[in-house]
Amino acid sequence: MLKLLSFPSLLALGLLAAPAAAQSPGPAVPLGRDSLTRKGYTLVFINQDSALAPATKQRMTEAFFTVYPQEAKRFNKQTRRRVVFFVNPAYKGVAATDHGIVDYSPKWLRERPEDIDVVTHEVMHIVQAYPNGSAPGWLTEGIADYARYVYGVNNQAGNWKLPDYKAGQSYTNSYRIMARFLVWLEQHGHPKVVEKLDAAARTRTYTPAIWQQQTGKTLDELWAAYAASPAVQLVYR
Ligand SMILES: [Zn+2]
Numbered sequence: 368m369l370k371l372l373s374f375p376s377l378l379a380l381g382l383l384a385a386p387a388a389a390q391s392p393g394p395a396v397p398l399g400r401d402s403l404t405r406k407g408y409t410l411v412f413i414n415q416d417s418a419l420a421p422a423t424k425q426r427m428t429e430a431f432f433t434v435y436p437q438e439a440k441r442f443n444k445q446t447r448r449r450v451v452f453f454v455n456p457a458y459k460g461v462a463a464t465d466h467g468i469v470d471y472s473p474k475w476l477r478e479r480p481e482d483i484d485v486v487t488h489e490v491m492h493i494v495q496a497y498p499n500g501s502a503p504g505w506l507t508e509g510i511a512d513y514a515r516y517v518y519g520v521n522n523q524a525g526n527w528k529l530p531d532y533k534a535g536q537s538y539t540n541s542y543r544i545m546a547r548f549l550v551w552l553e554q555h556g557h558p559k560v561v562e563k564l565d566a567a568a569r570t571r572t573y574t575p576a577i578w579q580q581q582t583g584k585t586l587d588e589l590w591a592a593y594a595a596s597p598a599v600q601l602v603y604r
Pocket residue numbers: 368369488489492508511
């Protein structure tokens with residue numbers, strides 16, 4: 368999910384300025400913040416969940432340092448070098464990104480510990496850095512799930528898949544449905560289409576005409592061809 372209007376950064380910045388909270392007993396990750404830098408990228412990890420498992424924090428951190436540089440290299444080398452992960456009990460969704468800060472639900476991390484690639488989706492939103500209104504939401508989320516599919520480190524164990532095509536679907540269904548369509552386009556003669564769409568959205572040059580400019584067909588024509596023959600080859604890690 369991508370936040371467009373909310374601004375949790377104030378809260379996060381308040382926490383950044385505060386001293387680390389008291390250590391909680393038991394094996395959980397201590398409350399507070401720490402940061403780690405590898406190869407020019409810094410991850411600040413703020414934990415406010417007294418029950419966060421150390422293994423979960425470790426896996427989220429490894430996913431970040433594995434995936435974010437790959438997404439950056441392919442799509443946006445100018446992306447932020449410093450990212451904040453905030454395990455935030457006050458946040459009631461699954462995860463959401465606003466500028467360089469990703470909120471994570473402690474409840475979700477506890478109940479779905481294999482869903483590590485929620486990281487992969489969210490940090491792609493940081494790489495995307497689309498100005499507000501520069502791309503339809505279904506394209507933004509479709510590209511983020513496309514990145515989760517391509518760069519995910521634990522999708523198989525997380526039981527995360529691109530769903531089979533079904534009659535009645537539309538690209539406006541967004542997320543995984545749009546992501547599968549992007550994979551299909553790549554495999555059917557348009558290997559650079561995701562880069563083109565992503566760059567256009569970031570530079571405010573996305574318009575509906577871009578589909579025809581890049582592929583020779585309108586989006587609706589492409590979708591009709593997809594619906595008529597939707598097979599794709601998929602490989603999960
Ligand atoms: Zn998203």
